Amino acid sequence: MIEIEDVKKSFGDLNVLKGMSLTVPKGQATGIVGPNGAGKTTLIKTILGLVKSDSGLIKVNGEPLDNDGRYRKDIGYMPQVARYPENMKVYELFEFIKGLRDQEPVYEQELIDQFTLRPELEKSLRNLSGGNRQKVGATLAMMFNPDLLFFDEPTAGLDPRSSHKFKKRVEMEKENRKTVIITSHIMSELEQLVDHVVFILDGRIRYYGSMENLLQESNETRLEAAIASMMDDDPQEVAA
Amino acid sequence: MSLLMHIIKNEWKSLLRGKWVIGYGLIFLILTDTLLRFGGGGAETLLSLSNVMLLFVPLVGMIYGILYIYQSREFVELLLTQPINRRVLYWGLFLGISTPLMAAFIVGSMLPLGWHGILMIDGMASAMVLGLGGVLTLIFAALGFVFGLMFYEDKIKGFGFTIVVWLFLAILYDGLVLMLVFLFGNYPLENFVIAVSMLNPIDLARIMVMLEFDVSALMGYTGAVFNRFFGTTLGITTASVMLLVWLAVPTWIGLNVFRKKDF
Amino acid sequence: MIKVVFTFLLLLSAQSVMAQIIVSPDGGIRSIKEAVELAEPGAHIQVQPGTYVEHNIGIDKPLTLEGIDYPVIDGNNEGYILVINSDSVTVKGFEIKRTGRSYVRDYAAIMIEGAKDFIIEDNRLEDVFFGIYLAQTERGVVRNNRVEAFDTREASSGNGIHLWDVKNPQIIENEVLGMRDGIYLEFVDNAEIYGNISNDNNRYGLHYMFSDGGRYYDNIFRRNGAGVAVMYSDNVDMMNNLFEHNWGTAAYGLLLKDINYSKIEGNRFYRNTVAIYSEGTNEVHIHANDIELNGWAVNIKSNSARNRFTENNFIENSFDVRTDSPRNNNEFVGNYWSQYEGYDLDRDGIGDVPYRPVSLFSMVITKQPESLILLRSMFIKLLDTAERIAPVLTPKTLYDEQPKMDRIRR
Numbered sequence: 001m002i003e004i005e006d007v008k009k010s011f012g013d014l015n016v017l018k019g020m021s022l023t024v025p026k027g028q029a030t031g032i033v034g035p036n037g038a039g040k041t042t043l044i045k046t047i048l049g050l051v052k053s054d055s056g057l058i059k060v061n062g063e064p065l066d067n068d069g070r071y072r073k074d075i076g077y078m079p080q081v082a083r084y085p086e087n088m089k090v091y092e093l094f095e096f097i098k099g100l101r102d103q104e105p106v107y108e109q110e111l112i113d114q115f116t117l118r119p120e121l122e123k124s125l126r127n128l129s130g131g132n133r134q135k136v137g138a139t140l141a142m143m144f145n146p147d148l149l150f151f152d153e154p155t156a157g158l159d160p161r162s163s164h165k166f167k168k169r170v171e172m173e174k175e176n177r178k179t180v181i182i183t184s185h186i187m188s189e190l191e192q193l194v195d196h197v198v199f200i201l202d203g204r205i206r207y208y209g210s211m212e213n214l215l216q217e218s219n220e221t222r223l224e225a226a227i228a229s230m231m232d233d234d235p236q237e238v239a240a
Numbered sequence: 241m242s243l244l245m246h247i248i249k250n251e252w253k254s255l256l257r258g259k260w261v262i263g264y265g266l267i268f269l270i271l272t273d274t275l276l277r278f279g280g281g282g283a284e285t286l287l288s289l290s291n292v293m294l295l296f297v298p299l300v301g302m303i304y305g306i307l308y309i310y311q312s313r314e315f316v317e318l319l320l321t322q323p324i325n326r327r328v329l330y331w332g333l334f335l336g337i338s339t340p341l342m343a344a345f346i347v348g349s350m351l352p353l354g355w356h357g358i359l360m361i362d363g364m365a366s367a368m369v370l371g372l373g374g375v376l377t378l379i380f381a382a383l384g385f386v387f388g389l390m391f392y393e394d395k396i397k398g399f400g401f402t403i404v405v406w407l408f409l410a411i412l413y414d415g416l417v418l419m420l421v422f423l424f425g426n427y428p429l430e431n432f433v434i435a436v437s438m439l440n441p442i443d444l445a446r447i448m449v450m451l452e453f454d455v456s457a458l459m460g461y462t463g464a465v466f467n468r469f470f471g472t473t474l475g476i477t478t479a480s481v482m483l484l485v486w487l488a489v490p491t492w493i494g495l496n497v498f499r500k501k502d503f
Numbered sequence: 504m505i506k507v508v509f510t511f512l513l514l515l516s517a518q519s520v521m522a523q524i525i526v527s528p529d530g531g532i533r534s535i536k537e538a539v540e541l542a543e544p545g546a547h548i549q550v551q552p553g554t555y556v557e558h559n560i561g562i563d564k565p566l567t568l569e570g571i572d573y574p575v576i577d578g579n580n581e582g583y584i585l586v587i588n589s590d591s592v593t594v595k596g597f598e599i600k601r602t603g604r605s606y607v608r609d610y611a612a613i614m615i616e617g618a619k620d621f622i623i624e625d626n627r628l629e630d631v632f633f634g635i636y637l638a639q640t641e642r643g644v645v646r647n648n649r650v651e652a653f654d655t656r657e658a659s660s661g662n663g664i665h666l667w668d669v670k671n672p673q674i675i676e677n678e679v680l681g682m683r684d685g686i687y688l689e690f691v692d693n694a695e696i697y698g699n700i701s702n703d704n705n706r707y708g709l710h711y712m713f714s715d716g717g718r719y720y721d722n723i724f725r726r727n728g729a730g731v732a733v734m735y736s737d738n739v740d741m742m743n744n745l746f747e748h749n750w751g752t753a754a755y756g757l758l759l760k761d762i763n764y765s766k767i768e769g770n771r772f773y774r775n776t777v778a779i780y781s782e783g784t785n786e787v788h789i790h791a792n793d794i795e796l797n798g799w800a801v802n803i804k805s806n807s808a809r810n811r812f813t814e815n816n817f818i819e820n821s822f823d824v825r826t827d828s829p830r831n832n833n834e835f836v837g838n839y840w841s842q843y844e845g846y847d848l849d850r851d852g853i854g855d856v857p858y859r860p861v862s863l864f865s866m867v868i869t870k871q872p873e874s875l876i877l878l879r880s881m882f883i884k885l886l887d888t889a890e891r892i893a894p895v896l897t898p899k900t901l902y903d904e905q906p907k908m909d910r911i912r913r
Contacts, residue, residue: 011502048321051502067499072323079321083314087257092250099246100322140318281910283796283819284841287879295881414882418867421874429873437876450878457798457821459750460776461875467752 001026001179002047002148007056009042016042017053018203024196026147027177029170031190031211033227034200040183043200044150048077061147073103076141080152082133086126090117090136093125097140106145114165115139130157138166142173149173151182155189167192187224197223199230206230243324244332251336264300265344273352282358283453286369289349290449293373294442297345298380299406301338305384306402308337310395317503330498334491338381342374349373368452372445375483379441382490389497413440430465438478441486448479527551535568535576536560550574550597558603562587562594570596573627578602584612584631590619600629609661611636612650615643623648633661634682639668646675653681653703660705662687666694674699684710685727688717697721707732708749711739720744730755730775739765747773755780756797762787769913772797778820781807790814791913799825799865808832812903816910817841821878823860824901825869831901835860839907844888847908858906861897863890 002024009017016039024030032040045051047058049069057064060071084093098105112118115135120128128136134157141149151170155163170193174180184190190197197214199207207214207230211223218226255261271292275285309316312333319329350370353359359366384402391398417436421429437443450458451470458470469475524546525531526538536557538548544564551571558578562568562585575598578584582603585594594613603610611633615621617640624646628634634650637643650663663679666672668690676698679685685701685708688694694717701708701724708724711717711733718740724731730749733739739762746756756775757767761783771793772778778797779789784807792815794800800820801812805828812834817823818841837853845854864883868875877883890897 009502045503050317050320052500068325069323072321075321075323077318077321079314079318081314082318084318085254085312085315088250088254092253096246096250097322100243100319100324102243137318278909281795281818287819291879291881291884411881411885414877414880418874418877418882421871425871433873433876443880446880447876453796453819454798454821454878456748456750456774456776456796457878458875459754460752460798461872462752463872466873466875 001059001061002181003057003059003062004043004047005057007043007046007053007058009046009051009053016203017046019056020200020203020205022198022205022208024179024181026179027174028196029174029180029182029194030196030198031194032181032183032198032200033187033190033223034206035231038200039203040200041152044152044181044183048072048075048150073101073144074147075150076144076146076148077150078134078137078141078152078154080156082130082137084125084133084136086124088125089121090123090125090128091121093136094140094143101144103144105143108139108143111139111143111169114169115162131159131162134158135162135166138169142169146178148179149181151180151184153184154182155184155186187222187227191223199227201231244328244335247329247332248336248339251333252340255337255340261340261344264341265348268345268348269351272349273356276352276356276358282353282362283365285353285358286362286365287449287453290369290372293345293349293369293376294446294449295410297373297376298410298442301341301377301380302384302387302402302406303399304337304341305381305386306388306398307384308333309385309388309392310398313392313503320503326499327495330495334382334385334494338378341381342377345373345377346370365452368448372448372483375487376441376445379483379487379490382487382494385494386490386497389494389501392501392503409440409442413443428465430463430469434465434469438482441483444479444483444486448476448483451476451479522546524548525551526555528553528555539564539566539568542566558582558584560585562592563589565589565591567593568595568597569593570598570626572596573598575600578612578631580604583610583614585614587613587615587618587621591621592618593622593624594626595622596625598627598629600631602631602633604632604659609633609636609665611661611665614638615640618643622646627651631661633665634663634679635665637664637666637669637672640666640672641670642672643669644673644675645677646673647677649678649680650682651678651680662710663701663704666691669694671695678702679704679708681705684708685724686710688712688714690714691717693717694719699723700725702726704728709733711736715739718742723747724749724756726750727754729753730758732758732760733762733765734758734760735762737763737765741765741767741770743769745771745773746775746778747771749775751776758782759784759787766790767792771795772800777802779803781810783807785809787811788813791911792816793913794818794820796820798822801825801860803833804828805830805832810834811836813837814907814911815839817860818910822862822865825865826861826898826901829898831898833901835901835903837905837907838903839910840903841910843906843908844891845906852908854906854908857902857904859891859894859897859902861901862887863897866896 004022007017007020034040046053063071120132196210214226218229220226275288353366387398387402522543524538524542526535532538535555539562546566548568552574554575554577556577556579558581576584578601580601580603584599584602599612602612612628612631614636616638619641621643623635626648628650630652635645660683662684663682664686666688670692672694674696678700680703682704683706685704687710689712691714696719699722704727706728708727709731713735715737720742723745726748749756754776756772756778759781763785765787767789769791774796776798778794778800780802782804787810789812795818797820799822800817802825810833813836815838840858843858845856847854863886
């Protein structure tokens, strides 16, 4: 469960998060959408501890964020751009992260097989294709069976087959009552994966509710169109 | 602690694989060996080596530090999302990358000094030059880290700043000191020039080299302050302490920037 | 005839047995002074181990005074100890200590005055004002003695081996430590000084004044307050000596003042503040020396001319040459300079561009001594290199046209 109360963050003169409040209950799959520069990435980075908020409160599973980052034991994160030390081998990366987290992996072998990474294990990360690197990132995010999963544009570099496998895996995680948070530009993908939507515009949450509600309210059948109509309602904000 | 070692070891492993740290060590190995073969005796070689060391170790250290930050951005960010303390991660990364560079310099230069017998003859002087190179590596790698974190988004600016800082500390600074000495030549300046030299780690290292090789010249100077400073253990003690301060300050600044930074 | 010869030999040996006098603390003769008074000329006095508290022992006849297992003669801080006025005296094997001290008289442990052909050897002198004092002597040998006194005040210490108005002395393999001057020569002709060690003296390890035609070689002069000074003398050969660790604002490996027609060859100068300082020195040939890690290798004043520096190794001196003259009256040819940055395209071992041993920085520090702290800095190196390429402030004619590319092996 994630609780966010009136979180603000500015970089210099730029107010990126203008007081956000949000509660994501356990077991909910949530998509974060919004135009570029709206604050999606900053929001996620703030929850992950990469960015420190200026004010407000963030709790993960009831505990406020701490400097030791112990709360991140419950978090798996798959970054948008996966770049690793070039001459490190895939299995070494797994070993390194295992040591770092001081946790025993639950799904390591399963995920390796699922994403057909086994033939890649002995390869250096420099020799991996972009897609395979994404799969390594997904494996790292999920192998410790954390309660919370963050996926940042997860399928951007994946081929259709892997993308499909990834989505099936996320479905499974949802069934296991994991809290899943996904940012994506691909609305159709979000439609498949999430049941709640957070729409962020210019540092504020414009909409937070279930996907069904959103479609109903906006009288649209597709998420993309619903979002687009919401942005049309607020032209000044977008321009700003 | 074991977590720290885990991070350090991982960096070591991947640096050794990267081979260019080994190449860096080899450069010093070949350089020192060549100097010894064609340049004559121990003092001559050690002085040439220290000249190269004073000029290039700071540059390489800084470039190396900043390059690491720039090249490993995404990886560092991934590590930051793991359940570990930033302080531990900082020390792990810093020590993990700076110690192999330091070791490359020390081992690379030491081996030829060993097999040409200089370590036995000029043990103290060798240890001094190697040690100073090692400390300078750490100081400037830390500075590179700091600049990398400061100019996180703008690599061109970061590299530019690094080069300017290097030019300033390695060359221009002493020009300014000389200028001040001539401008205020009528005043007693000994304490002033000692103090000013202490503010530049390259000068500090150079003064320690001087204390080893040029005491005879320094003793020819008539000023009482210089004679006391260079003629007793006061000089070497003060310089060593200041060098440690120089080691502590950039690493500490780096740590604080790293801890507070938004990635 | 045979009988006569035999009787003569017998007499001779009987006489020599008779001439042997034994001094011992518990024997018939208990003092050296007494033994000397009793002795016939040519006597051999043997002194048994023990301590003899005596001073002003005058020796006025030729004899041999020999100590067995280093008996101690203790002067009890009064006057001279041994005073030799006769020719052909040998003093050997004593430990002599505690002379008197005076601001008026040069109390010495062994004073030889107006004598010829003496031998002073294997003695150990400790806590003495002057050690061995030769005045108006000829052909004496001072060999393998050790003189040691540690009084750090220059005024209250005397010289280890002091020679005044002496002809043809030989000073061989002595060790002098902690005196004022280790070996001092004034008006000495043709001295032969070799194999000595003269360390930690308050002033000079060796001090030549008005002494022509001598030579000193294979000596070691180390950590002396002011190094070695050779002054007002001609035709002195200085060879294969080691001058090292002479530090201080007025310390020199070798100080030359008013020296003519002399030779400095094969010496090693190591870590002195100034290796060779030259003032009013002419026609001296400085050849094949190793001059390493000194503050200034050569400081040559403008009143020095026609001196030649050839085939020396100048290795990592903080400064190679310093001079107060804008012109060059001396010659530097075929030396090795470790700071030479030139090249040798024709591969003949000689650099193709001349080396200018006077650096700009050496002139800078003359003007602004505090800038010494910038020694070996990159900025200074750049300045020096620029000045060497196009000299403006440094003497234009002072250069070595044939700098060696490699250290000269010997």
